[in-house]
Amino acid sequence: MKPTSRERHITLKHILIDSQRMIGIKFYPDKVLDALIKTLDHPRWSEQYGLILIKNTPKNLQDIFEKFKGVAWINVQHFFTNRPVFAGNSLLSVDEYRKRPIKAGFRQCPEAFYQKLEIRKYSLNTARVYIGMFERFINHYRTVENLLELGEQEIINYLQSLVLEGKSDSYINQSINAIKFYYEVVLEMPNRFYRVERPFKKESLPKVISKESVLRMIALCPNIKHRCIIALLYSSGLRRAELLNLKISDIDSERMTIRVSQGKGKKDRVSLLSKRLLEDLRQYYRIWKPVTYLFEGPDGGQYSATSVVKIIARAAKRAKISQRVTPHMLRHSFATHLLEAGTDLRYIQALLGHSSTRTTEVYTHIAVNGLSRIQNPLDLD
Structure with a gap:
């Protein structure tokens, strides 16, 4: 029996190769899907990721939706940023971080990082943590000018250095959150890091008194x-x-x-x-x-x-x-x-x-x- 459009589905993911944004396409082998994939703009198979890759451009993304419409369900939950803005928070400004004096050689958060914190109305406490953690990360790789060149392996190496310094699980998790915020929210590449693992969550019981x-x-x-x-x-x-x-x-x-x-x-x-x-x-x-x-x-x-x-x-x-x-x-x-x-x-x-x-x-x-x-x-x- 041939699979129907309801049974066929593809999943889109963000992949970064040599600082170039790519669309990763995951699907189960199917003659109809195989034929459509071949009509996309220079598709190639990645053994490393187990995905079909094409360049991440608005035209290529539009082609995917047009060519697979009615043929397969397109899973974009890993691709588009759809987290709501924190409507309950009061207006946030991080001008104190923008305008602070910076020491020579110190690398500051990109302006887009500040803007996204403000637009999405993160709490001031969260903003402080994210800015501090992300600046520590980018200053660890100060010689790398293009932040897109920092991939999963560089992030894993950085987290390993925090472990060797004796940083707590909470500190490491906050660092991961700050790094993911930049790449997945600011640059709108959600769920891009598939191999970055968090520390095991310790199951500690609440402390009470009588x-x-x-x-x-x-x-x-x-x-x-x-x-x-x-x-x-x-x-x-x-x-x-x-x-x-x-x-x-x-x-x-x-x-x-x-x-x-x-x-x-x-x-x-x-x-x-x-x-x-x-x-x-x-x-x-x-x-x-x-x-x-x-x-x-x-x-x-x-x-x-x-x-x-x-x-x-x-x-x-x-x-x-x-x-x-x-x-x-x-x-x-x-x-x-x-x-x-x-x-x-x-x-x-x-x-x-x-x-x-x-x-x-x-x-x-x-x-x-x-x-x-x-x-x-x-x-x-």
């Missing part, structure tokens, strides 16, 4: 503002940045909920408001009288992220907790204690703002409600 420890931290905190910060992080499962972004209007005492606006991934969600905490929040409001943000610094702007870390550390010390406690540990503890109390995993997922239950399922590995029913073999008669 509910009793959290209650001691709150009870022994003499400052009402600090007490509210600790209680909110724990009782609502907030990330530190989400806490700092809270506005007075986000507290809904009638529905006993907290609105989290533009959390991680630019998603809104609703979390729980504790009745016990509400009384403290009202007392705090009467004393501190915040204007815009729920927690404000001396200048009236957002409260300092560093201050939150210090508040948690001091509270843990007062509560005589031996391990180092961070704001995110209170979020992990919130999820774990809800799970141990029998709360459905899907509700916990929604409260935390996780896109998938797979992320939330990690808490099932540290919840001890099931373990408490297992008798230790040392205690068996």
Whole structure:
């Protein structure tokens, strides 16, 4: 039986050979497809990539769509950039990087790199990381003038040098993201690097503390503002940045909920408001009288992220907790204690703002409600 147009398909990929952009065409052998391939502009087989290659020009790309239309389905998911712009972020300008003084011999990011960060409205923190990581990479190959001459092998060699320097997996992953951003987003050649491997992701379990420890931290905190910060992080499962972004209007005492606006991934969600905490929040409001943000610094702007870390550390010390406690540990503890109390995993997922239950399922590995029913073999008669 002959394959139909639905069964026939080709996949387009970006390939760079000797600084020349090529279109890679992948397909299963078929007489009809073979015949059409031969009508393209100087097709040639690449043993290295296992693909048919033709020059990447607008005309050649148009020829592919015209000649294979109705004959085969064309898979372009590896070829076109279709990631959405980060609409939730405020306007980004990286002028401070453009206009900074540059030392002699130092290689700066290309202007197109800055422009793409601004156009796609990446967060300022991400922009800083990408610029720093990419500039380190291009200065490693300072003598190579044309960045298109840097291929997969050069990238792999550079990543290997980072490993030998003892850089963390996180650092290496950020470097890969910055390099891929330039070649795949700025130059619009998505998924071009097929052999660049990331470090294996370490599956570490979240660190939590007991509910009793959290209650001691709150009870022994003499400052009402600090007490509210600790209680909110724990009782609502907030990330530190989400806490700092809270506005007075986000507290809904009638529905006993907290609105989290533009959390991680630019998603809104609703979390729980504790009745016990509400009384403290009202007392705090009467004393501190915040204007815009729920927690404000001396200048009236957002409260300092560093201050939150210090508040948690001091509270843990007062509560005589031996391990180092961070704001995110209170979020992990919130999820774990809800799970141990029998709360459905899907509700916990929604409260935390996780896109998938797979992320939330990690808490099932540290919840001890099931373990408490297992008798230790040392205690068996």
